[in-house]
Amino acid sequence: MGAYTMKFTPLVEEYRGNTLENVHYGAIAVVDERGKVLYQAGDPTHVTFLRSAAKPFQAVPAMKRNIPDVYALSGEEAAMFCASHRGESYHIEALQSMLGKIGVDEDILHCCATYPLNEDAKAERHRAHEAKRKLFHNCSGKHLGLIALSKHMGWDASSYYAPDHPVQQEILDTMAEFAEIPKESIQMGTDGCGLPIFALPLDRIALSYVKLACPDLIADSATREAAVRIGRVMNEYPDYIADRKFVCSALLRDSNLAAKGGAKGVYGIGLRKERLGIALKVSDGAEHVWPCIIASILERIGYGNRETIDRLYQVVPNEIFNDGGKLVGSRKAVFQW
Numbered sequence: 001m002g003a004y005t006m007k008f009t010p011l012v013e014e015y016r017g018n019t020l021e022n023v024h025y026g027a028i029a030v031v032d033e034r035g036k037v038l039y040q041a042g043d044p045t046h047v048t049f050l051r052s053a054a055k056p057f058q059a060v061p062a063m064k065r066n067i068p069d070v071y072a073l074s075g076e077e078a079a080m081f082c083a084s085h086r087g088e089s090y091h092i093e094a095l096q097s098m099l100g101k102i103g104v105d106e107d108i109l110h111c112c113a114t115y116p117l118n119e120d121a122k123a124e125r126h127r128a129h130e131a132k133r134k135l136f137h138n139c140s141g142k143h144l145g146l147i148a149l150s151k152h153m154g155w156d157a158s159s160y161y162a163p164d165h166p167v168q169q170e171i172l173d174t175m176a177e178f179a180e181i182p183k184e185s186i187q188m189g190t191d192g193c194g195l196p197i198f199a200l201p202l203d204r205i206a207l208s209y210v211k212l213a214c215p216d217l218i219a220d221s222a223t224r225e226a227a228v229r230i231g232r233v234m235n236e237y238p239d240y241i242a243d244r245k246f247v248c249s250a251l252l253r254d255s256n257l258a259a260k261g262g263a264k265g266v267y268g269i270g271l272r273k274e275r276l277g278i279a280l281k282v283s284d285g286a287e288h289v290w291p292c293i294i295a296s297i298l299e300r301i302g303y304g305n306r307e308t309i310d311r312l313y314q315v316v317p318n319e320i321f322n323d324g325g326k327l328v329g330s331r332k333a334v335f336q337w
Contacts, residue, residue, distance in 0.1 A: 007043035012289045016329040026282040033275040035207040041335035045201040048281045051262030052084045061170045062149040063226035079237040080141025086243040087116020110161040111137040111193040139193035178208035202279040210277030213258040213270025254308040291316040296333035
């Protein structure tokens, strides 16, 4: 247990009044375009599942086959391949349109039926007396992309989620290509939506993100062009990647960034001009401290776009308010390089 906890260091402290109430531990890796660790907090080689931070890479095989063009998908719909959507009405409209264009029924989706992640969107569905739907699942856009690819390639679309399915094997090859590690060394698991998911060292996740942001680093031309297209739709349609008030969309409004978070506190960011990759893991899985950590990282590396940093602090302020709106505490980033 002691050796394991040494992988993590305090990232964020939260105070109620002047008394320390919570400490969120974790690890951070910042790498250059060659994957060399420039800055670290905790163990930069800590292995963690990417969860939804893998979605841009899971979308590469579909983009390599120009699936959005094959099915005449809009840019907003193509962005849903990489989305952890929050179930807003505009998300569901795009997904419903995708079903029609791809020519499949909702039942083919392997993700479970659920209600939207956002409370307002969930309440809207409850008020309308609507049942849970697979389209409401935050990963449904990714699943539709894989179904569309399978259908186009003549693969069995009903088993696209199986680890030995061609689409999943190609995704594994893609992840190994971006992370520059043998695919046999990648640890596998099952994600919340039922798809295979992989665990990588943080510095390899960071390298994958700098290559997503800077596709000229990718040797294979088809993969390189797919990365360009993925980065473009994520930046052009940030509200489709999450929603109007979530950290992913706040970061993606900055055209210099490629960014995506995943469940249980993992986050990946690529910086185009600076040619840097960032990966972090909050050990307790907390997501509300992402803005504090990411903003602090950007400040410490001298990031020039103050508007992006301020936007993060607006998503989750460092001030802590109680249920009545009274200022009762604060949070601050405390990690050291």
